[in-house]
Amino acid sequence: MHEVANPVTTVETAFEIVEYVAEHDGAGVSEIATDLDRAKSTIHRHLGTLVQRGYLVEDGGYSLGLRFLDLGLDARDGRPLYHEAHAKVDELAERTGEKVWCMTAENGRSIHLHGASGTQSVRTNSREGDVGYLHQHAAGKAILAHRSPEHVGDIVERYGLPTRTDDTITDGDELFDHLERIRERGYAFNREESVPGLYAVGAPITDDRGVAIGALSISGPANRLAGETLTEEFPELLLGAVNEIEINLSHG
Amino acid sequence: MHEVANPVTTVETAFEIVEYVAEHDGAGVSEIATDLDRAKSTIHRHLGTLVQRGYLVEDGGYSLGLRFLDLGLDARDGRPLYHEAHAKVDELAERTGEKVWCMTAENGRSIHLHGASGTQSVRTNSREGDVGYLHQHAAGKAILAHRSPEHVGDIVERYGLPTRTDDTITDGDELFDHLERIRERGYAFNREESVPGLYAVGAPITDDRGVAIGALSISGPANRLAGETLTEEFPELLLGAVNEIEINLSHG
DNA sequence: AATTCCTGTTTCACTCATGGGAACAGAACT
DNA sequence: AGTTCTGTTCCCATGAGTGAAACAGGAATT
Structure with a gap:
């Protein structure tokens, strides 16, 4: 996984502070200092x-500055995948009525790139920009299935297989078995592996060399995503959309 | 303007690198090192x-990572102004057919929080998250008009009054005159001060104490935003929307 | 195929900046 | 007035960031 030999520790503490503020909006010097176990003077500086x-901005406590918004949207707009998938995701959501996501992977983690809600979508607590674990959902597994085994191994080694529900995959061998079948099938299922009561289908978006650069998923309540809806209808819709996106990415 | 006594220089260089990569997507170690005038080893680390x-992510050259998207959207979602103004901006855009923006200020700079296009909107190159100068547009001037003169003075001292068109305000006294009139009038105009051929109206969103926390603006081509449309109709629409937002913010 | 000129990488001293401790001030509450 | 928080500032020691140079690998040149 190519560990960094000598990280710049000062930069690391800076981002630790940023990330702390992100999770504790309005925190102050003392609170951050004690929680991060550093001197107040250090945090202050x-x-x-x-x-x-x-x-950051200070207004009786520190909060994230909108500088991050500028950089974040820059990062998003820099991915062709985002632009190509946007309309397709919206279209699928309208057509199926369910929640549709375009996800990608970075640093071995999943990232929600763009989501759209259909008329009867479940309200998940997922948000654009959210970072998650690839093995926990359909889109992530679809991506992993189309990456080299060494790459997958590195990710598992780096982050482990954190659990979210009773059905989350927690065993490495089991994961590789799943990925094998997903690769043969062409798409992945998620049956309550991330959220109880939630089912999903995910299909990978691959580049010319067959490596996954992202995935689309459709998710909804288990009772609605039953039978052929889950195993036939939605996979077919996904594969069609994914195919179009792939063509547009290799373009044109 | 409360200068920081001892900035953490290592963190500053880290963000210099980040900002360089933001503007030079796909840059490499050597390029960054020469342009930022640092040793390659430093940049590398x-x-x-x-x-x-x-x-950051590396894929034959460095790019911004989506980590920033997560933080950026966090920052945006943390502002009540964004949530309250969102629907109103969309509504105004549909009703007027023009481009509508909700902007806020941070660190003496303007930030585009949310924008909506009407059916005949001009295509500006503005984007959500964009950072700009407050004195260059209607929304920014509306904000400045409802900040303390010292605060405005600090901002002018810190950033100067950079020009964009022949009509951009470049003189401090002139700016204060403008702000005076804007304060009396209740809203601000922008006649080709930021983009040639573009007119705009902006109205401030103030808190309980009368301090501006943001502003709404409607902009369009000078020929269409003429006469009473600019001086009567749009200001009235803006003031109505702004008023509702203010009520919801002080809430409720 | 050999050479040149780019990359990016690594190593290693040196010095400077980081980090922490402690003393300080100001507010909020008892 | 006293207590206990907060945030601020100073300063010193040491540990870490910086830069120079040497290194390796690849691409494009000859």
Whole structure:
């Protein structure tokens, strides 16, 4: 997994602070110092520099600055996948009435790129930009199935297989078995592996070399995604959409 | 403007690198090193740590990581203004057919929070998350008009009054005159001060104490935003929308 | 095929900046 | 007035970031 030899520790603490503020909006110097186990003076100085650059704002407690929004949208808009998948995701959501996501992978984690809700979509607590684990959902497994075994092994080694429900895959061998079948089948299922009562289908978006660069998924309540809807109708819709996206990406 | 005494310089260089990559997508170690005038080894080590944390990705050249998207959307969703203004902006765009923006200020700079296009909107190159100068547009001036003169003075001192068109305000006294009139009038105009041929109206969104926390603006081609449309109709629409937003913010 | 000129990588001293401790001030509450 | 938080500032020691140089690998040149 190519560990970094000498990380710049000062930068790491800076981002630890940023990430702490992200999770504890409105935190103050003392609170951050005690929770991160650093001297108040250290935190104070870091906060000052981060504020000056616009990455944090202070208003009786520190919060994330909108500087991140600029960079974040820049990052998103830099991915052709986002642009190509956007309309297709919306279309699938309208057609199926369910929740549809375009996801991608980065650093061995899954990232929600764009989602659309149909008329009867379940309300999940997922949000664009959310970071998750690839082995926990249909889209992520579809991606893993189309990556090299070494790559998958590295990811498992790096993050483990954290559990979310009783049905989350927690065993490495089991995961590889799943991926094998997903590769043969062409798409992945998720039966309550991430959220109880939630089923999903996911299909990979691959590049010219057959490596997955992302995936689309349709998810909904288990009772509605039953029988041929789950095993025939939705997979077919996904494969059609995915195919179009792949063509547009290799373009044109 | 409360300068930071001792900035953490290592963190500053880290963000210099991040910002460089944002503007030069796909840049490499050598390029960054020469342009930022640092040793290659330094850049190399910084890039490594930033990649490991997910803030950059490497794929034959470095790019912004989607980690920023997560933080950026977090920052955006943390602002009540964004949520309250969202629907109103969409509504105004549909009703007027023009481009409507909700903007806010941070660190003395303007930030595009949410925009909506009407049926005949001009295509501007503005994007959500974009950072700009407050004195250059209607929304920004509306905000400045409802901030303390000292605060405005600090901002002018910090960033100057950069020009964009022949009509951009470049003189401090002139700016304060404008703000005076905007304060009396209740809304601001922008006649080709940011983009040639583009007119706009902006109205401030203030808190309980009368301090501006953001603004709405409607912009369109000068020929269409003429006469009473600019001076009567749109200001009235804006003031109505702004008023509702203010009520919801102080809530409720 | 050999050479050149790019990359990116690694190593290693040196120095400077980071980090922590402690002293300080100001607010909020008792 | 006293207590206990908060955030701020100073300063010193040390540990970490920086840069120079040497290195390796690839691409494009000859």
